[in-house]
Amino acid sequence: xxxxxxxxxxxxxxxxxxxxxxxxxxxxxxxxxxxxxxxxxxxxxxxxxxxxxxxxxxxxxxxxxxxxxxxxxxxxxxxxxxxxxxxxxxxxxxxxxxxxxxxxxxxxxxxxxxxxxxxxxxxxxxxxxxxxxxxxxxxxxxxxxxxxxxxxxxxxxxxxxxxxxxxxxxxxxxxxxxxxxxxxxxxxxxxxxxxxxxxxxxxxxxxxxxxxxxxxxxxxxxxxxxxxxxxxxxxxxxxxxxxxxxxxxxxxxxxxxxxxxxxxxxxxxxxxxxxxxxxxxxxxxxxxxxxxxxxxxxxxxxxxxxxxxxxxxxxxxxxxxxxxxxxxxxxxxxxxxxxxx
Amino acid sequence: xxxxxxxxxxxxxxxxxxxxxxxxxxxxxxxxxxxxxxxxxxxxxxxxxxxxxxxxxxxxxxxxxxxxxxxxxxxxxxxxxxxxxxxxxxxxxxxxxxxxxxxxxxxxxxxxxxxxxxxxxxxxxxxxxxxxxxxxxxxxxxxxxxxxxxxxxxxxxxxxxxxxxxxxxxxxxxxxxxxxxxxxxxxxxxxxxxxxxxxxxxxxxxxxxxxxxxxxxxxxxxxxxxxxxxxxxxxxxxxxxxxxxxxxxxxxxxxxxxxxxxxxxxxxxxxxxxxxxxxxxxxxxxxxxxxxxxxxxxxxxxxxxxxxxxxxxxxxxxxxxxxxxxxxxxxxxxxxxxxxxxxxxxxxxxxxxxxxxxxxxxxxxxxxxxxxxxxxxxxxxxxxxxxxxxxxxxxxxxxxxxxxxxxxxxxxxxxxxxxxxxxxxxxxxxxxxxxxxxxxxxxxxxxxxxxxxxxxxxxxxxxxxxxxxxxxxxxxxxxxxxxxxxxxxxxxxxxxxxxxxxxxxxxxxxxxxxxxxxxxxxxxxxxxxxxxxxxxxxxxxxxxxxxxxxxxxxxxxxxxxxxxxxxxxxxxxxxxxxxxxxxxxxxxxxxxxxxxxxxxxxxxxxxxxxxxxxxxxxxxxxxxxxxxx
Numbered sequence: 001x002x003x004x005x006x007x008x009x010x011x012x013x014x015x016x017x018x019x020x021x022x023x024x025x026x027x028x029x030x031x032x033x034x035x036x037x038x039x040x041x042x043x044x045x046x047x048x049x050x051x052x053x054x055x056x057x058x059x060x061x062x063x064x065x066x067x068x069x070x071x072x073x074x075x076x077x078x079x080x081x082x083x084x085x086x087x088x089x090x091x092x093x094x095x096x097x098x099x100x101x102x103x104x105x106x107x108x109x110x111x112x113x114x115x116x117x118x119x120x121x122x123x124x125x126x127x128x129x130x131x132x133x134x135x136x137x138x139x140x141x142x143x144x145x146x147x148x149x150x151x152x153x154x155x156x157x158x159x160x161x162x163x164x165x166x167x168x169x170x171x172x173x174x175x176x177x178x179x180x181x182x183x184x185x186x187x188x189x190x191x192x193x194x195x196x197x198x199x200x201x202x203x204x205x206x207x208x209x210x211x212x213x214x215x216x217x218x219x220x221x222x223x224x225x226x227x228x229x230x231x232x233x234x235x236x237x238x239x240x241x242x243x244x245x246x247x248x249x250x251x252x253x254x255x256x257x258x259x260x261x262x263x264x265x266x267x268x269x270x271x272x273x274x275x276x277x278x279x280x281x282x283x284x285x286x287x288x289x290x291x292x293x294x295x296x297x298x299x300x301x302x303x304x305x306x307x308x309x310x311x312x313x314x315x316x317x318x319x320x321x322x323x324x325x326x327x328x329x330x331x332x333x334x335x336x337x338x339x340x341x
Numbered sequence: 342x343x344x345x346x347x348x349x350x351x352x353x354x355x356x357x358x359x360x361x362x363x364x365x366x367x368x369x370x371x372x373x374x375x376x377x378x379x380x381x382x383x384x385x386x387x388x389x390x391x392x393x394x395x396x397x398x399x400x401x402x403x404x405x406x407x408x409x410x411x412x413x414x415x416x417x418x419x420x421x422x423x424x425x426x427x428x429x430x431x432x433x434x435x436x437x438x439x440x441x442x443x444x445x446x447x448x449x450x451x452x453x454x455x456x457x458x459x460x461x462x463x464x465x466x467x468x469x470x471x472x473x474x475x476x477x478x479x480x481x482x483x484x485x486x487x488x489x490x491x492x493x494x495x496x497x498x499x500x501x502x503x504x505x506x507x508x509x510x511x512x513x514x515x516x517x518x519x520x521x522x523x524x525x526x527x528x529x530x531x532x533x534x535x536x537x538x539x540x541x542x543x544x545x546x547x548x549x550x551x552x553x554x555x556x557x558x559x560x561x562x563x564x565x566x567x568x569x570x571x572x573x574x575x576x577x578x579x580x581x582x583x584x585x586x587x588x589x590x591x592x593x594x595x596x597x598x599x600x601x602x603x604x605x606x607x608x609x610x611x612x613x614x615x616x617x618x619x620x621x622x623x624x625x626x627x628x629x630x631x632x633x634x635x636x637x638x639x640x641x642x643x644x645x646x647x648x649x650x651x652x653x654x655x656x657x658x659x660x661x662x663x664x665x666x667x668x669x670x671x672x673x674x675x676x677x678x679x680x681x682x683x684x685x686x687x688x689x690x691x692x693x694x695x696x697x698x699x700x701x702x703x704x705x706x707x708x709x710x711x712x713x714x715x716x717x718x719x720x721x722x723x724x725x726x727x728x729x730x731x732x733x734x735x736x737x738x739x740x741x742x743x744x745x746x747x748x749x750x751x752x753x754x755x756x757x758x759x760x761x762x763x764x765x766x767x768x769x770x771x772x773x774x775x776x777x778x779x780x781x782x783x784x785x786x787x788x789x790x791x792x793x794x795x796x797x798x799x800x801x802x803x804x805x806x807x808x809x810x811x812x813x814x815x816x817x818x819x820x821x822x823x824x825x826x827x828x829x830x831x832x833x834x835x836x837x838x839x840x841x842x843x844x845x846x847x848x849x850x851x852x853x854x855x856x857x858x859x860x861x862x863x864x865x866x867x868x869x870x871x872x873x874x875x876x877x878x879x880x881x882x883x884x885x886x887x888x889x890x891x892x893x894x895x896x897x898x899x900x901x902x903x904x905x906x907x908x909x910x911x912x913x914x915x916x917x918x919x920x921x922x923x924x925x926x927x928x929x930x931x932x933x934x935x936x937x938x939x940x941x942x943x944x945x946x947x948x949x950x951x952x953x954x955x956x957x958x959x960x961x962x963x964x965x966x967x968x969x970x
Contacts, residue, residue, distance in 0.1 A: 019826075046808075047810060047813060048805075048806065048807060048808050048812055051805045051806075067813075070813045071803075071804075071805035071806075071812070071814065071815075071816070072813070073646070074819065075642070075645075075672060076818060079638060079639070079642045081639070082634070082638070082640075082642025082645075082646060083643075085597075085642075085646060086647035086648070086649070086652075086654060087647065087649060087650040087805065088650075090594070090647040090648075090650035090651055091651065091652075091804075091805065094650065094806050111635055111636065112635070119632075308630070311627060311630045312620075313626065314626040314627075318630065319652045319804060321592070321594060323592065323769045323770055326589070326592040326619070326628060327590050333765050336586075337763065339532070341575070341762075
């Protein structure tokens with residue numbers, strides 16, 4: 001009998017799987033889940049050290065679909081950052097992996113997202129970004145493009161929020177963007193994010209298969225056909241298969257989606273210095289003007305201290321301390337009472 | 342602590358009331374010893390707080406019980422502020438009301454402040470204020486405060502603050518406070534800043550000398566006499582400071598908060614204690630994380646995340662923050678995550694009066710969040726209980742894996758109260774039902790996060806990071822079965838909700854039980870909770886003097902103990918006294934009672950934002966119980 005392949009801690013790939021997905025077949029989020037399984041397996045992450053955190057929405061359901069044996073916490077809408085911050089303070093040995101969506105992060109949770117970044121909580125923060133609210137049937141999220149049209153005809157007139165641009169301007173210590181169908185790029189980015197000692201933002205464009213295929217949507221087939229070189233976003237995917245791309249750094253690639261629509265992904269050139277924050281902001285802005293979606297590692301600062309370090313927390317998890325470590329001694333307590341008299 | 346019948350009667354009656362052959366104003370009243378309310382009327386931000394504390398500490402050091410109350414505006418600088426210091430022979434700590442001795446340094450409120458002084462009282466005021474409408478039943482003591490400050494206080498940068506120390510000296514003279522007591526008060530108030538002592542002592546002495554030169558031949562109606570040993574064994578502490586100390590002793594390791602009056606000083610005190618007692622001197626490592634969050638949603642979220650991961654975690658807030666915490670509270674209830682939430686109540690609704698007190702969050706906190714949500718609520722009535730219940734709250738949160746609310750209020754939390762020394766905890770932490778890696782090894786995978794193995798509806802949990810492959814489970818605020826798997830099954834949903842209800846019943850008699858003080862042969866009972874306690878203590882003495890003895894049950898937690906039903910059954914009339922408009926506890930008590938007892942319960946409510954005085958209880962009670970005048 002052939003022996004199943006195992007990783008460096010002796011676990012097979014199956015140990016990193018979770019419950020069966022309940023998302024639409026072909027959903028980009030499922031691709032991301034698979035890439036997460038691959039990355040965590042290859043990296044040899046101990047399941048008991050992993051804490052999968054999420055908010056509410058399609059994306060936030062996905063932590064149930066990988067590493068079933070790890071702890072998971074599916075909290076309330078837009079508030080994953082707070083739960084993650086607290087869990088990290090209680091036990092800084094945990095590997096915190098937050099999964100959020102564009103609504104969960106850029107709409108209801110924008111404040112928490114920004115403040116988590118400010119504090120540089122040691123965690124990986126993945127946004128599964130599809131520009132729409134899936135579970136409530138297709139309303140706009142804050143990352144939707146100007147001019148996008150809902151199925152019932154409403155036009156989005158608000159400017160989109162780019163989570164990467166926001167993160168860069170407020171000093172996020174790791175900022176990257178990728179595409180759900182690009183495992184070759186995404187898997188290493190997930191590993192790098194998990195390895196990073198601070199808040200690692202990974203904005204992953206992830207097509208919604210159900211809510212954007214109609215005339216007037218900037219993500220519809222016909223619209224993409226007419227504007228293909230300027231499109232910087234994903235479109236409707238009517239087929240039940242996931243999309244895969246593979247292209248070289250420094251090149252732009254037009255990706256033909258299942259329905260024939262396109263997105264243009266621009267991979268960051270290898271000469272980009274990811275420790276140069278100004279350069280990263282400039283690149284993002286330039287690609288936005290060109291209608292391209294920039295992917296890759298935009299920025300990293302490994303020197304920035306994470307929250308637990310700045311709070312001078314011991315390596316031993318705070319949750320493990322007992323009465324004798326935490327109470328004021330009898331002598332000091334007596335002195336304190338005397339001071340108050 | 343409490344005074345009067347049940348507690349420490351610090352100073353016996355009998356000192357007061359001796360006749361003196363003097364007339365105060367035109368009142369011809371008796372001179373009173375150790376029985377007055379002092380009030381300083383100043384401008385917010387002028388530095389009068391230190392002066393008031395010096396007086397308080399000085400009088401306390403004479404063995405005389407004190408009960409200070411700070412009435413302050415929602416403002417940084419410029420609006421009127423008052424400090425009331427009640428001194429009573431029996432050491433009552435409830436607010437008394439109008440002052441007997443007024444110091445007025447605020448022209449804006451001068452006229453109204455004088456009107457409120459009790460007949461026979463005294464008024465110390467800036468000489469420039471008009472006395473054209475002077476009352477003939479008061480004594481006036483004009484002092485050229487500004488002029489004295491300019492000529493006698495050398496320190497230019499501190500002159501504005503030190504003006505207040507001038508009135509400390511004047512008041513010391515008028516009331517008969519020895520100057521050594523004032524010096525003690527200054528040292529105690531500026532405990533950590535010895536450099537500040539001389540300038541303050543000098544300024545107080547300028548005032549004292551001014552009194553000697555101009556007023557020493559004019560006795561006033563109220564004087565203070567030292568009571569040797571009168572305050573021995575007592576300390577002065579604010580409820581928020583006591584609660585912070587309780588958090589340290591209760592093993593809190595993660596605290597997240599957002600600044601809001603009147604709760605901020607709880608976490609600020611916690612920060613101070615943490616810096617002093619939770620830092621490893623060798624490494625500089627800290628055994629607590631205290632995070633100022635971006636809002637109250639995040640504050641509770643951080644605490645819940647930490648509680649889920651196994652830390653003893655808390656947040657502290659007030660009414661508006663509690664409103665924002667509703668969604669997360671429901672998550673912690675339903676997902677069964679331990680967390681402690683302090684609500685230092687102020688008066689609402691909405692922004693309300695941010696610097697005034699209330700007990701208006703009781704009903705809301707009890708059922709905070711949508712759906713069938715119920716919380717454990719602790720109701721400390723004294724500073725000692727603020728300290729004790731903070732520790733109890735962490736034990737209960739861990740034991741029952743649920744949010745525990747501790748409802749204090751502005752009066753209890755931000756004012757100084759006399760208390761006997763706090764007790765050092767003798768018991769260890771109760772961390773509740775947590776399975777270790779070794780436990781899981783033994784169970785061989787046979788456990789479920791929400792399985793009621795012990796029949797008490799409290800289930801076992803594991804902490805993330807537990808080194809066993811069976812430890813992991815998925816926590817969620819959505820429907821879940823015994824194994825923590827997602828489900829929309831109607832049967833499983835209802836079964837889980839029924840278990841949560843049973844868990845709440847298990848907790849009913851595990852939370853602090855009511856404190857009952859019964860006398861024989863009385864048919865009237867009082868029920869109160871929280872800071873209302875002190876007014877009840879005094880009211881019971883006053884009622885007894887009128888021949889009406891009343892029993893007293895003090896509620897110390899929700900859900901209500903069955904003992905409340907028994908108490909009502911034992912009395913013909915029971916009055917529920919509280920500081921909110923709608924009688925929130927009155928409603929909760931009636932909901933608990935069998936129909937035949939509901940009619941026995943009546944409601945006394947106080948809700949103007951000022952701490953409740955005893956007469957708010959005695960007046961309606963004397964009338965309704967038809968006590969003859």
